[in-house]
Amino acid sequence: MSAHLNAALREGDNPELTEERRKATFDTRKLADEFFGSHLARRRREIAKAIDAIPELHDTKPLPFMTREEKVEEAARKVFTLSKHITDIVDLSNNRETQSLNEMVIGIEGMPISLHFAMFIPALQGQADDEQKREWLDRAIRMEIIGTYAQTELGHGTNLRMLETTATYDKQNKEFILNSPTLTSLKWWPGNMGKSCNYAIVVANLIIDDKLLGPHSFMVQLRDENSHETMPNIQIGDIGPKMAYNSSDNGFLKLSNLRIPRRNMLMKHAKVQEDGTYKKPPHEKLAYSAMVHVRSHMITQHAMLLAYALSISTRYSCIRRQGYIDPKKDEVKVIEYQTQQHRLFPHIARAYAFAFAGTESIRKFEIMKRSLEAGNIELIADLHALTSGLKAVVTYLAGQGIEQARQACGGHGYSMASYMGEIYGVGIAGCTYEGENLVMMQQLGRYLIKAVKSVKEGKKPTGYVAYLAHAGQRHSLIDCRPNEGYAEHIRAFEHIARRQTFRAAERLQKYENSGLSTEQAWNNCTVELNRASRLHTRLFIACNFYERVLDVEDMAVREVLEDLLHLHLNYELIDIASYALEAKKIRPNAVSLVDSWEITDREHRSVLGRRDGHVYENLFKWAKSSDLNQNDVLPSHKKHLLPMMLNARKQSKL
Ligand SMILES: CC/C=C\C/C=C\C/C=C\CCCC(=O)SCCNC(=O)CCNC(=O)[C@H](O)C(C)(C)COP(=O)(O)OP(=O)(O)OC[C@H]1O[C@@H](n2cnc3c(N)ncnc32)[C@H](O)[C@@H]1OP(=O)(O)O
Numbered sequence: 001m002s003a004h005l006n007a008a009l010r011e012g013d014n015p016e017l018t019e020e021r022r023k024a025t026f027d028t029r030k031l032a033d034e035f036f037g038s039h040l041a042r043r044r045r046e047i048a049k050a051i052d053a054i055p056e057l058h059d060t061k062p063l064p065f066m067t068r069e070e071k072v073e074e075a076a077r078k079v080f081t082l083s084k085h086i087t088d089i090v091d092l093s094n095n096r097e098t099q100s101l102n103e104m105v106i107g108i109e110g111m112p113i114s115l116h117f118a119m120f121i122p123a124l125q126g127q128a129d130d131e132q133k134r135e136w137l138d139r140a141i142r143m144e145i146i147g148t149y150a151q152t153e154l155g156h157g158t159n160l161r162m163l164e165t166t167a168t169y170d171k172q173n174k175e176f177i178l179n180s181p182t183l184t185s186l187k188w189w190p191g192n193m194g195k196s197c198n199y200a201i202v203v204a205n206l207i208i209d210d211k212l213l214g215p216h217s218f219m220v221q222l223r224d225e226n227s228h229e230t231m232p233n234i235q236i237g238d239i240g241p242k243m244a245y246n247s248s249d250n251g252f253l254k255l256s257n258l259r260i261p262r263r264n265m266l267m268k269h270a271k272v273q274e275d276g277t278y279k280k281p282p283h284e285k286l287a288y289s290a291m292v293h294v295r296s297h298m299i300t301q302h303a304m305l306l307a308y309a310l311s312i313s314t315r316y317s318c319i320r321r322q323g324y325i326d327p328k329k330d331e332v333k334v335i336e337y338q339t340q341q342h343r344l345f346p347h348i349a350r351a352y353a354f355a356f357a358g359t360e361s362i363r364k365f366e367i368m369k370r371s372l373e374a375g376n377i378e379l380i381a382d383l384h385a386l387t388s389g390l391k392a393v394v395t396y397l398a399g400q401g402i403e404q405a406r407q408a409c410g411g412h413g414y415s416m417a418s419y420m421g422e423i424y425g426v427g428i429a430g431c432t433y434e435g436e437n438l439v440m441m442q443q444l445g446r447y448l449i450k451a452v453k454s455v456k457e458g459k460k461p462t463g464y465v466a467y468l469a470h471a472g473q474r475h476s477l478i479d480c481r482p483n484e485g486y487a488e489h490i491r492a493f494e495h496i497a498r499r500q501t502f503r504a505a506e507r508l509q510k511y512e513n514s515g516l517s518t519e520q521a522w523n524n525c526t527v528e529l530n531r532a533s534r535l536h537t538r539l540f541i542a543c544n545f546y547e548r549v550l551d552v553e554d555m556a557v558r559e560v561l562e563d564l565l566h567l568h569l570n571y572e573l574i575d576i577a578s579y580a581l582e583a584k585k586i587r588p589n590a591v592s593l594v595d596s597w598e599i600t601d602r603e604h605r606s607v608l609g610r611r612d613g614h615v616y617e618n619l620f621k622w623a624k625s626s627d628l629n630q631n632d633v634l635p636s637h638k639k640h641l642l643p644m645m646l647n648a649r650k651q652s653k654l
Pocket residue numbers: 095114117118149151152157158159160161191285288289291292293294297298301380381384433434435436439443446447
């Protein structure tokens with residue numbers, strides 16, 4: 001393509017990167033339109049421009065040089081400043097626009113209102129009745145109050161049925177009494193609960209007339225709205241520093257005989273009447289809706305974290321020269337090494353595949369939400385299975401890709417100047433929060449086993465599990481004929497996933513037939529079951545990628561996406577080295593593929609991934625700005641190490 005079409009080309013950039021960008025075979029803006037969707041891609045450009053014009057929204061110094069207190073303060077400052085400008089910059093009803101604005105301004109390390117938007121508001125939308133929405137949701141949207149989602153406890157996160165926080169109904173006073181009866185019942189982890197929030201949706205086990213009715217959601221005021229002081233009968237605080245996310249104040253909470261009005265239980269689905277009569281929800285797991293909301297949105301978020309890491313490492317690999325391929329010639333850009341390409345390109349393909357899968361999971365969530373509003377609960381199970389699998393597979397593989405991207409930057413990748421450490425820390429948190437990955441895999445496993453049972457009964461399952469009924473088709477990769485297109489690869493993929501699912505189901509059946517309890521038999525098969533879930537989800541991602549590419553109209557963009565699809569299908573199928581052919585095809589477009597993610601320098605916060613490629617001079621600037629360089633001798637050195645050394649010297653002279 002002609003160079004002028006490449007939107008990433010700028011005067012004064014490192015010529016190594018300019019050379020790369022001139023090789024692009026497609027328009028990076030058009031590929032960005034496919035990656036984000038054209039509306040969001042355009043809005044992200046406009047948002048980035050708006051931020052450039054407001055200096056108070058810029059980082060005061062690189063985040064890795066800040067202490068935890070400074071990070072928390074910086075995030076709070078930006079949230080406050082944003083609150084003055086936000087409605088001029090984004091459409092607040094558009095989650096992905098708001099999310100992009102937050103990532104560009106505040107970054108990925110957390111902020112005081114993360115959980116407010118990620119879960120507090122969605123939980124109110126999904127679980128509060130109309131009157132409760134009028135009371136709390138409108139105030140929450142206006143940010144008169146800041147809330148979080150307090151479910152996990154010190155002793156239990158995964159097994160929600162064993163949560164120990166209790167909400168006992170007192171008929172006389174028409175109140176619930178909330179209690180944290182044990183140390184392990186303390187709420188532990190909720191984002192922003194430590195210091196920032198004044199409200200929380202607390203998940204507690206409902207008790208009426210000594211009968212345990214399972215986890216339900218309750219609105220609890222944590223702090224005074226004026227003084228922000230902790231309310232009576234509540235003990236609250238920050239849980240301390242974490243591997244990453246240190247701008248966020250994840251908290252603990254102890255409730256001691258806290259009385260709240262009956263109407264503070266969220267009552268859209270389950271209800272408690274004044275006399276204590278309990279009305280069951282139409283679907284037992286509707287109380288888990290805020291988690292399904294986050295899981296369905298995590299996929300695009302993790303695709304983006306992977307994109308951050310890969311655009312840093314791909315650009316850097318094109319300015320870093322080290323070693324020779326031909327000893328008679330100059331040192332090469334490290335991107336020229338086959339191993340470097342093999343290390344990065346399959347993950348670039350995955351970042352696209354995950355983004356497309358994420359767009360689909362958000363779309364499915366919206367469809368489910370609308371159908372639920374119309375009183376239909378049928379789609380809940382499908383969406384739960386889909387998002388459980390996607391959440392687990394994508395967070396895990398994104399973490400692997402980020403780590404490969406870090407290693408691809410050599411020593412400098414380990415410096416926080418690359419920002420890889422934070423991206424990795426935030427990425428892998430997703431393997432744990434919103435349901436530990438191996439546990440979520442089992443949720444999908446249950447769904448797959450049911451589908452196998454229905455196939456064995458002669459039924460034909462539909463949707464994502466339809467392929468389980470297609471036994472007897474041609475299957476192995478060896479059977480793939482050239483020129484048959486990707487459909488053949490997909491069929492091979494289906495075969496592998498189907499075989500694994502049936503293998504797990506048969507093993508489960510064998511254990512059940514041997515007299516083991518259902519639970520014991522299940523536990524004996526969970527490794528096989530999780531393998532089946534993993535393959536099923538990777539099949540979904542691949543199919544979705546394939547279908548998505550078929551829709552692309554711009555031929556140059558479609559061609560490069562087909563190159564990525566080809567690489568993806570082969571890599572996924574073989575799960576080892578991709579063919580040199582694919583590497584060669586991707587190589588000229590490597591930088592332009594990552595430029596198409598249009599991640600601004602402000603958003604990247606990475607010296608290595610700078611758009612202009614001027615890495616070395618800025619690495620030196622970065623080092624000079626370290627707080628530790630402000631004093632020639634550190635006070636802590638004077639206090640500890642120097643006396644130690646002086647003492648050692650004195651001793652040796654004696
Ligand atoms: C917009 C936001 C974008 C990004 C966010 C960014 C930043 C936010 C950062 C951090 C946020 C982190 C927040 C949190 O972590 S909140 C806490 C999350 N906690 C969990 O996820 C807990 C995980 N545990 C569970 O979900 C459950 O305990 C369980 C493992 C699913 C088991 O539940 P249980 O009640 O015991 O059910 P089972 O006996 O296993 O299954 C019975 C039956 O129910 C079905 N089921 C389970 N869950 C659901 C659901 N959510 N929806 C629909 N159906 C569900 C299950 O499949 C089974 O069905 P059967 O037909 O097989 O009987």
